[in-house]
Amino acid sequence: MLVSKRKRYLSGSDWVINCLDRMMKNATNAGNMSQIVLVLAAPVDEHELRERLNGFVKSFPVLQGRVSRDLKLAPYWKIPKHAVNDPLLAVHRMDQSPADGSIVSLLERSANAPFRGPEDHLAFQVITDTERSIVSMTFDHRIFDARGAELFLDLFQQSLQSSALPIDGVIPFASSSALTQWSKKFLAGRNVNRRIIALAKASEPEGLPVPTGTDRGFRYRLLSFSPQETVGIYDRAYQEAGYLMESPFLLSVILQSLQELFRSRKGTASSYLIPVTMDLRPGKDQLQEIFFNYVSYLFYQVPVRSIAGRAGLIALLKEQMYELVKSGFPRDLAEASLLTRIAPLPVLGKLLNLPMKGKMATCAFSHLGKSAYRSSEFMGAKIDNLYHMPRVPAPPGLGFFSNYFNGRLNLVISFIDGLLEDKELSMIEQGIRARFLTGSD
Amino acid sequence: MTVQEIEEKLVQGIASIANREVSAIAPEKPFHELGIDSLGFVEILVFIEKTFQLKLIASDLTKQDFETIHSVASYISRKL
Numbered sequence: 001m002l003v004s005k006r007k008r009y010l011s012g013s014d015w016v017i018n019c020l021d022r023m024m025k026n027a028t029n030a031g032n033m034s035q036i037v038l039v040l041a042a043p044v045d046e047h048e049l050r051e052r053l054n055g056f057v058k059s060f061p062v063l064q065g066r067v068s069r070d071l072k073l074a075p076y077w078k079i080p081k082h083a084v085n086d087p088l089l090a091v092h093r094m095d096q097s098p099a100d101g102s103i104v105s106l107l108e109r110s111a112n113a114p115f116r117g118p119e120d121h122l123a124f125q126v127i128t129d130t131e132r133s134i135v136s137m138t139f140d141h142r143i144f145d146a147r148g149a150e151l152f153l154d155l156f157q158q159s160l161q162s163s164a165l166p167i168d169g170v171i172p173f174a175s176s177s178a179l180t181q182w183s184k185k186f187l188a189g190r191n192v193n194r195r196i197i198a199l200a201k202a203s204e205p206e207g208l209p210v211p212t213g214t215d216r217g218f219r220y221r222l223l224s225f226s227p228q229e230t231v232g233i234y235d236r237a238y239q240e241a242g243y244l245m246e247s248p249f250l251l252s253v254i255l256q257s258l259q260e261l262f263r264s265r266k267g268t269a270s271s272y273l274i275p276v277t278m279d280l281r282p283g284k285d286q287l288q289e290i291f292f293n294y295v296s297y298l299f300y301q302v303p304v305r306s307i308a309g310r311a312g313l314i315a316l317l318k319e320q321m322y323e324l325v326k327s328g329f330p331r332d333l334a335e336a337s338l339l340t341r342i343a344p345l346p347v348l349g350k351l352l353n354l355p356m357k358g359k360m361a362t363c364a365f366s367h368l369g370k371s372a373y374r375s376s377e378f379m380g381a382k383i384d385n386l387y388h389m390p391r392v393p394a395p396p397g398l399g400f401f402s403n404y405f406n407g408r409l410n411l412v413i414s415f416i417d418g419l420l421e422d423k424e425l426s427m428i429e430q431g432i433r434a435r436f437l438t439g440s441d
Numbered sequence: 442m443t444v445q446e447i448e449e450k451l452v453q454g455i456a457s458i459a460n461r462e463v464s465a466i467a468p469e470k471p472f473h474e475l476g477i478d479s480l481g482f483v484e485i486l487v488f489i490e491k492t493f494q495l496k497l498i499a500s501d502l503t504k505q506d507f508e509t510i511h512s513v514a515s516y517i518s519r520k521l
Contacts, residue, residue, distance in 0.1 A: 243507050244472060247479035278480050283460020298480075315499070318483075322498045325480065326487045369478040 001176050007070075008062070008077045008173035012337025013280075013293040015075060017141050018067060020393045022345045027394050028416060029215045030114040032141040034390035036149045037107060038373075040381035043133045046126050049379055050089050053124060056156050058083040059169035062291055063143060064119045074177035075341050077292070080119075088116065088123040096129060103127060103134060104220060110138050111389045112217030135378060136389075143291060146388050146401075147279055150372040151290045157375045167287055174288065178338045188335035195329060199301055205273035206262055206304065206362050210394045211418035218391045219417050221425055223432060227407035233436045234409075240439075241314045247367040248317040250411070251276070251300070252310050254365065254400050256441070257431030259307045261424055272307070272362040274300045278330045296330035299361075310441050364392050364399035371405045390414055442521060447493070448514035454488040455510065468510040493517050 002009065010018070021032035057063055061083045068078040092106055110125040121140035126133055139149050155167070178185075225233060237249035255272060281294040300320050306313055324330065371386055387410040392399035397416035402409060413428065420428075434440050448468050456463045459475050466475065472482065483498070490496050495517060506516050 238504065243502060243504050244477065244482040245479055281460060318498055321480070321483050322486065325483045326490070367479070370476065 001174055003172050003174045004079075005061075005170050005172050006079045006081070007175075008065075008079065008292070009175035009177050010067070010075045010077060010341065011175075011178075011293065011334070012340060013295055013334055014077075014142065015341045016337050017293050018075070019340075019345050019349050021140070021142055023349045024391065024393055026349075027210075027214055028391070029217050030112055030391070032391065032393065033111070033115075033138055034141055034146060034149070034388055035107065035111040035136050035138045036146070036153065037134060037136045037385075037387050037389060038153070038378050038383055039385040040133045040135065040378055041384050042381040043128045043130065044126060044135060044379045044381055046089075046091050046128065049124075049126065049135070050086075052160060052379075053089060053156070054086045056159055056169075057087045057122060058085075061170060062173070063121055065143075066118050067142075070177070072177060072179055073342055074179060076175075076177075079173075085120065088120075090123070090125045092125070092127045094127065094129040104222065107134070107136060107389060108217065108220055110136055111220070111391065113138065115140065132384075133381065141293070141390075145277075145279075145293045145295050146366070146368055146390070147281070147294070147372050148290045148292070149388075150386075151286075153378070154373045154375060155290065157373075157378055160379065171288060171291075173291075174285070185335055185339050188332035189339055191327070191332045192329070192336045195299070195327075199273065199299060202301060203270045205271055205301070206267050206269035207360075207396050208265070208398060208419050210397045210416060213418075216417045218414055219420075220389050220415075221413040221429060222387065223411040223413070223429060224385060224387070225409045225411075225436070229437060230404070230407060230409040236436070236439055240310065241318065245314075245318065246369070247276075248314050248321060250367055250402055251317055251365050251400075252313045253432055253435040254363075254411075255302060255307050255313065256310060256435060257428050258363065259304070260431050261420075261428055262304075264424070264427070267304075270304050272300075272302045272304065273360075274302070274363060274365050275361050276300060276364075277366045280330065280334055296334045298324045298330060308441075310435075360393075361396045362398075363396050364401075366399070366401050368401070368403040371403060373405070376406070385410065387412055392416070394419075442518070444511075444514050444518045447517050447521075448511055450492055451489075451510050451514055451517075454492065455485055458484045458488065466510070468514070471509060472507050489513075489517065493521060495520055 017032060025031045062079050064083040064085060065077045065079045067075055069075050106127055115121060121143045123138045125136045144152060237246045241249040276298045277295045278298055279294060280296050281289050298321060300317055306316050373386055376383060385408055386405040387403055388401050389412055390401055392414050394416045397419050399414045400411060402411045452463055452466045452468060456466045458481055459477055486497050507513055
């Protein structure tokens, strides 16, 4: 185990994220980034925010690192001695309360803006009028996963509330090149291979054709439910799926709504394939675990014929979730992906595409549940809402991302520009709303 | 196995799954207050199957059955 302030070995998950970043830079207008959005009930002092952010971000040299390889070829994050660059903070002032459409359009612009250079991994934006403001942080997925981004902003808020920064940002990262225990990794790899090959053999999954052109950005639709609506949705999830089974309930509704789209497009595939992220934070060191990636994946494979009846669909999703967790698939995937680090990123990109012949999934799905951002305020302003706007690797170029904050359920639909027409997007939204709010099948 | 022995095993397993200290897992707390999501909950159900040979995923468990770790321990004790 290496403990170092200048070097942090990448995990298998980190390397896969690096590969996706490269693939997205090749296939779209930017890398594998996401954006976390805070909707505040009051304007923020942008000058104070800029000053505070500059100080806070620059106290973490890890935020201005880059990937390198050591002599044994293990990839690591090379951390500079000092962070020197102020993060980008763009401010959009509006005289009147803007329409939601224009806010989404501004947020889309920042979610799709490439970083200024290879050592730049964060950018901030403030949209403000006289009564409220929206603060967003666009982040490189190589440095944070979604939970880590929430924890990072939470730490920033904590730093505002105490006179001194509660932590030292020059972190002695404990990491391993993980070039031992090969038999364990190969066994995990064998289990993962068997599952992936079985998935690939079953049938080619349904998916929307990714539009041509390599300069496309992503578009978003936010479905935000009131606290009263959210209580109703959670009650429905309990009635239909059982205690703490919101995730399969939400996914079942999304799949039923997507099926309407595929019917209208005369889709012919016989199954849907949906990768779902799972948080594998070890919980050993909260500060270190803010940075880098701790996610693994489950893959649901759903026959098209099983989608129409929600009770059967939920039972199928629960059974698959149970069997995958029981077989240790998510942890095996994380372990086996350590083996991929030897591969250069372009080669790994081709390897990831191989089993599914380039059609990797129908859509991505993630339910973050309760936010890791604990405070009810940001820079002294009450937070009305918090949600995420990720870019999705293409293919599939389509993802559904839900979270719960301040009594509200949010669902963000993210898709590469041109994948969906506006009327199709509205059809999906209406399908989801109707099923969430009225329980229609 | 007594309810208390089952409860102790559950607390250890849940602490490991929820990345918490054993002392932070109060047997009278509901699961949803432990910050456990659907996947974490499934991990707990898998732990219960592996430890007590009881498969609960497809059963008609209610919120009341999972009201607290203690109530789950009582449920398991009745089923063993």
